[in-house]
Amino acid sequence: METAYLAHSLSDRIGEFIQIRRDLHEQPELAFQEHRTSEFVAQKLQSWGYQVHRGLGKTGVVGTLQRGHSHRSMGIRADMDALPIQERNTLPWTSQRPGLMHACGHDGHTATLLAAAKFIAQNPAFDGTLNLIFQPAEEGAGGAVQMIADGLFQHHPCDAVFALHNMPGIEAGHFVFRSGPTMASSDDVTITLQGAGGHGAMPHKAADTVVAAASIVMALQTIVSRNVDPLKTAVVTVGALHAGQANNVIPDQARLELSVRALDPAVRQLLKDRILELVQLQAASYQVQAQVDWRPGYSVLVNSERETALACQVAVELLGPGRVTPRGEAITASEDFAFMLEQVPGCYFFVGNGGPGTPGACSVHNPGYDFNDDLIEPGAAFWVRLVHTYLKPAQSES
Ligand SMILES: [Zn+2]
Numbered sequence: 001m002e003t004a005y006l007a008h009s010l011s012d013r014i015g016e017f018i019q020i021r022r023d024l025h026e027q028p029e030l031a032f033q034e035h036r037t038s039e040f041v042a043q044k045l046q047s048w049g050y051q052v053h054r055g056l057g058k059t060g061v062v063g064t065l066q067r068g069h070s071h072r073s074m075g076i077r078a079d080m081d082a083l084p085i086q087e088r089n090t091l092p093w094t095s096q097r098p099g100l101m102h103a104c105g106h107d108g109h110t111a112t113l114l115a116a117a118k119f120i121a122q123n124p125a126f127d128g129t130l131n132l133i134f135q136p137a138e139e140g141a142g143g144a145v146q147m148i149a150d151g152l153f154q155h156h157p158c159d160a161v162f163a164l165h166n167m168p169g170i171e172a173g174h175f176v177f178r179s180g181p182t183m184a185s186s187d188d189v190t191i192t193l194q195g196a197g198g199h200g201a202m203p204h205k206a207a208d209t210v211v212a213a214a215s216i217v218m219a220l221q222t223i224v225s226r227n228v229d230p231l232k233t234a235v236v237t238v239g240a241l242h243a244g245q246a247n248n249v250i251p252d253q254a255r256l257e258l259s260v261r262a263l264d265p266a267v268r269q270l271l272k273d274r275i276l277e278l279v280q281l282q283a284a285s286y287q288v289q290a291q292v293d294w295r296p297g298y299s300v301l302v303n304s305e306r307e308t309a310l311a312c313q314v315a316v317e318l319l320g321p322g323r324v325t326p327r328g329e330a331i332t333a334s335e336d337f338a339f340m341l342e343q344v345p346g347c348y349f350f351v352g353n354g355g356p357g358t359p360g361a362c363s364v365h366n367p368g369y370d371f372n373d374d375l376i377e378p379g380a381a382f383w384v385r386l387v388h389t390y391l392k393p394a395q396s397e398s
């Protein structure tokens with residue numbers, strides 16, 4: 001029965017997973033410290049008959065269910081970590097841990113995948129191997145990289161991987177897909193300037209790092225406006241600029257912190273080349289020394305065409321075309337699922353958390369954010385249907 005996904009089997013039992021979501025929300029855990037969450041996920045998966053592999057990426061958990069004889073396999077990933085934010089909400093399930101909060105909805109992603117996990121275990125009408133990947137440390141610490149380094153895809157080969165993220169500002173339960181580059185690479189850069197300090201009254205006897213820093217900030221703006229192809233996407237943000245303490249002292253040091261983003265590896269390289277070159281030339285012109293510390297972060301997230309088309313088709317069949325956007329916009333935020341998509345084709349997509357004017361519209365990483373529990377049912381129903389479609393038995397029983 002096609003309609004069983006939403007009408008009866010799943011929706012009747014979704015209350016259990018709303019409770020789980022709220023329980024996870026009350027007890028948020030930071031990157032690689034998701035001990036309670038990971039223990040809970042592992043126990044649940046085990047109780048439903050999954051083979052459970054723990055310790056990949058420290059607190060990561062993989063639950064595997066194998067049915068039939070097919071060698072086909074797929075992975076679905078949910079992230080589990082919270083953020084160092086003091087929650088402002090006063091809900092019955094508000095965070096009980098001071099200074100920590102599930103402000104990105106990873107509590108909801110985890111509960112949604114658990115809901116699907118239970119339903120699939122009870123309705124295992126598929127042929128192949130299903131790997132449910134519960135990942136730690138998505139928020140900047142690179143939990144996906146750590147799981148891959150620990151042999152995620154050697155232990156659990158996947159022909160394709162999928163993941164979802166909630167999206168505030170979009171109508172609740174509306175699915176948004178995009179093929180190709182979808183989220184940006186993100187690199188962190190620290191520029192340290194070393195000059196000659198001196199008395200503010202005698203600038204001719206100093207090499208002023210404040211003037212050099214100011215000039216570098218302005219010069220950096222020309223990279224996006226003058227060097228990058230106007231039809232491409234790039235961001236160079238100077239988010240911090242530190243120099244000096246007093247009005248009559250010329251400081252001998254200044255420091256700039258940059259966030260650099262692109263949707264194309266060639267643009268990413270161009271930004272790096274130009275920043276390194278421009279900083280040195282600018283610094284030299286002010287007679288100060290510059291040191292650039294370049295720390296590569298997340299890669300560009302690229303969705304594969306075939307898997308995106310399949311996921312989109314499954315969403316349309318489940319929800320109707322009115323609740324699905326097949327070609328959404330790329331965004332300049334970053335996501336470490338990009339590293340899994342570098343290894344295996346797949347699709348990362350968004351599910352609306354609530355349209356403008358609703359509580360679900362509050363931005364992620366905001367102290368007033370909360371995951372919209374109404375997403376658990378369509379999210380889980382989607383995962384179930386995707387598994388039954390992707391790992392469809394050769395001769396399906398009716
Ligand atoms: Zn986040």
Ligand SMILES: [Zn+2]
Pocket residue numbers: 104105106138165
């Ligand atoms: Zn997130």
